[in-house]
Amino acid sequence: MPGDKIRIGIVAPGKRLEEDVARRLVAFAAQAFPNVELQIHPQCFLSHGHFAGPDEARAKAFLEVANDPRFDALWWARGGYGAGRVAPLVLPHLSDVAKKKLYLGYSDAGFILAGLYRAGFPFVAHGPVARDITRDGGEAAVARALAFLSARDPATLEPGLSAAVPAVAFNLCVLSHIVGTDLMPDLSGHVLMLEEVSEELYRIDRSLCHIAAAPSVRGCAGIRLGRVSDILPNDPDFGATPEEIVRHWCGVSGIAWLGAADIGHDVENRIVPFGRWPWPKG
Amino acid sequence: MPGDKIRIGIVAPGKRLEEDVARRLVAFAAQAFPNVELQIHPQCFLSHGHFAGPDEARAKAFLEVANDPRFDALWWARGGYGAGRVAPLVLPHLSDVAKKKLYLGYSDAGFILAGLYRAGFPFVAHGPVARDITRDGGEAAVARALAFLSARDPATLEPGLSAAVPAVAFNLCVLSHIVGTDLMPDLSGHVLMLEEVSEELYRIDRSLCHIAAAPSVRGCAGIRLGRVSDILPNDPDFGATPEEIVRHWCGVSGIAWLGAADIGHDVENRIVPFGRWPWPKG
Numbered sequence: 001m002p003g004d005k006i007r008i009g010i011v012a013p014g015k016r017l018e019e020d021v022a023r024r025l026v027a028f029a030a031q032a033f034p035n036v037e038l039q040i041h042p043q044c045f046l047s048h049g050h051f052a053g054p055d056e057a058r059a060k061a062f063l064e065v066a067n068d069p070r071f072d073a074l075w076w077a078r079g080g081y082g083a084g085r086v087a088p089l090v091l092p093h094l095s096d097v098a099k100k101k102l103y104l105g106y107s108d109a110g111f112i113l114a115g116l117y118r119a120g121f122p123f124v125a126h127g128p129v130a131r132d133i134t135r136d137g138g139e140a141a142v143a144r145a146l147a148f149l150s151a152r153d154p155a156t157l158e159p160g161l162s163a164a165v166p167a168v169a170f171n172l173c174v175l176s177h178i179v180g181t182d183l184m185p186d187l188s189g190h191v192l193m194l195e196e197v198s199e200e201l202y203r204i205d206r207s208l209c210h211i212a213a214a215p216s217v218r219g220c221a222g223i224r225l226g227r228v229s230d231i232l233p234n235d236p237d238f239g240a241t242p243e244e245i246v247r248h249w250c251g252v253s254g255i256a257w258l259g260a261a262d263i264g265h266d267v268e269n270r271i272v273p274f275g276r277w278p279w280p281k282g
Numbered sequence: 283m284p285g286d287k288i289r290i291g292i293v294a295p296g297k298r299l300e301e302d303v304a305r306r307l308v309a310f311a312a313q314a315f316p317n318v319e320l321q322i323h324p325q326c327f328l329s330h331g332h333f334a335g336p337d338e339a340r341a342k343a344f345l346e347v348a349n350d351p352r353f354d355a356l357w358w359a360r361g362g363y364g365a366g367r368v369a370p371l372v373l374p375h376l377s378d379v380a381k382k383k384l385y386l387g388y389s390d391a392g393f394i395l396a397g398l399y400r401a402g403f404p405f406v407a408h409g410p411v412a413r414d415i416t417r418d419g420g421e422a423a424v425a426r427a428l429a430f431l432s433a434r435d436p437a438t439l440e441p442g443l444s445a446a447v448p449a450v451a452f453n454l455c456v457l458s459h460i461v462g463t464d465l466m467p468d469l470s471g472h473v474l475m476l477e478e479v480s481e482e483l484y485r486i487d488r489s490l491c492h493i494a495a496a497p498s499v500r501g502c503a504g505i506r507l508g509r510v511s512d513i514l515p516n517d518p519d520f521g522a523t524p525e526e527i528v529r530h531w532c533g534v535s536g537i538a539w540l541g542a543a544d545i546g547h548d549v550e551n552r553i554v555p556f557g558r559w560p561w562p563k564g
Contacts, residue, residue: 240331
């Protein structure tokens with residue numbers, strides 16, 4: 001009802017969130033988005049080797065937020081690897097309630113975003129995570145996420161979206177680890193936006209070699225390339241830029257090259273709603 | 283006929299071979315294997331960014347050796363990434379002559395070894411490459427490869443092979459980049475041996491998360507783990523050893539854990555003939 005707060009549950013399917021970052025996030029949201037109530041699930045602070053708690057704890061937290069009608073949205077605390085382990089523990093147990101809410105994350109989150117989209121969830125989006133507040137100028141990224149999560153503000157969106165063509169966005173390496181599994185959505189007819197961070201160029205080429213050979217990706221409407229940042233040294237010099245690499249694989253596989261996308265592991269990372277925008281009424 | 287030399291053609295589908303390494307290799311083979319004639323294709327010395335020449339040149343060299351009846355075997359100069367780009371240029375153009383010869387390589391070679399095995403080539407094997415001679419004690423690895431290439435010497439084989447169950451061997455990360463593509467063989471009923479080098483543990487876990495979700499891998503007879511060497515630091519400490527990681531994924535996916543395998547990025551790397559050993563008469 002009018003005046004009700006938008007309730008956003010934050011979980012960490014991958015790496016853990018630091019307590020001081022959580023405090024900073026809550027303070028920023030309270031000041032900048034008074035209509036939003038952030039609930040950071042205590043699972044975010046668990047620690048279990050690489051992960052924010054054991055697989056079962058991360059899956060339980062995800063389900064508690066996703067299946068609880070009091071939450072309007074589920075927001076990723078951060079990425080970092082772990083969502084792929086949680087996806088098969090989560091996806092079969094999502095209720096009709098879960099299908100009504102909005103899911104936002106990127107990078108490692110792609111494992112679950114892919115599975116949700118494949119399962120027909122209508123409100124799945126690629127965009128900043130809570131921990132992006134720690135980046136230089138990161139409040140802009142978090143404000144963008146909160147403006148989308150709370151009001152689906154069109155000013156937050158990747159500017160090249162078309163109402164005529166559905167879109168998805170993925171971290172390239174994560175998408176390569178989804179190809180050939182039950183998480184992989186049918187990307188036929190979709191614009192596929194890709195971004196990458198902290199990889200050697202030979203690995204970027206190898207990931208594209210892989211996804212461009214996947215039948216579902218070959219049927220996409222075209223590829224747009226977001227930022228490829230913090231590229232690690234290649235031995236020897238690879239001999240091509242990220243854009244040249246993507247254009248090579250578009251040529252080899254008959255996929256249309258559609259130019260740049262305004263996404264990446266940075267504070268400019270714009271929102272990409274999966275599917276066709278505008279979304280149906282939720 | 284008796285007295286004829288065994289002719290082995292060496293090509294480089296990935297990175298280039300250094301001329302001094304080639305000279306050392308030829309000298310060693312002439313002394314230790316007088317019945318072998320090594321022919322190092324000049325393509326091995328080409329340089330094109332990351333690769334030993336452009337894709338077309340690497341594919342042409344591969345086809346020249348594979349389709350030439352004067353060669354008994356095709357041996358990988360080295361790995362390093364590039365075979366996946368060449369595979370679709372090579373596989374449709376292999377003749378019946380190509381089907382009669384022996385193919386030996388590992389690591390990046392797995393892209394083409396997979397495609398050859400899937401296409402029904404009977405003599406495909408995972409084992410040392412020519413450039414392993416540069417490792418400390420590397421002459422032992424090259425001698426093992428040459429003893430297998432020239433005489434199929436059973437002393438060179440991975441000791442756990444069983445006549446009852448077919449086997450394959452792959453670099454884990456390379457296999458992850460084959461899943462979901464036309465190169466992926468059906469591994470149902472096969473013992474799958476895996477090895478890895480120079481990766482963080484989270485990447486190793488992520489590759490296993492990927493392959494264990496692939497239907498074809500789930501049907502395998504079990505996994506054996508070779509050496510996982512030069513493990514890069516994980517931030518934070520991952521919390522499990524490579525064997526524990528593999529056993530976790532075997533448990534999750536219902537794959538049998540079959541213990542260690544004597545393969546790896548090192549001079550001890552034993553030969554794994556794809557399929558059922560002994561092979562049919564060639």
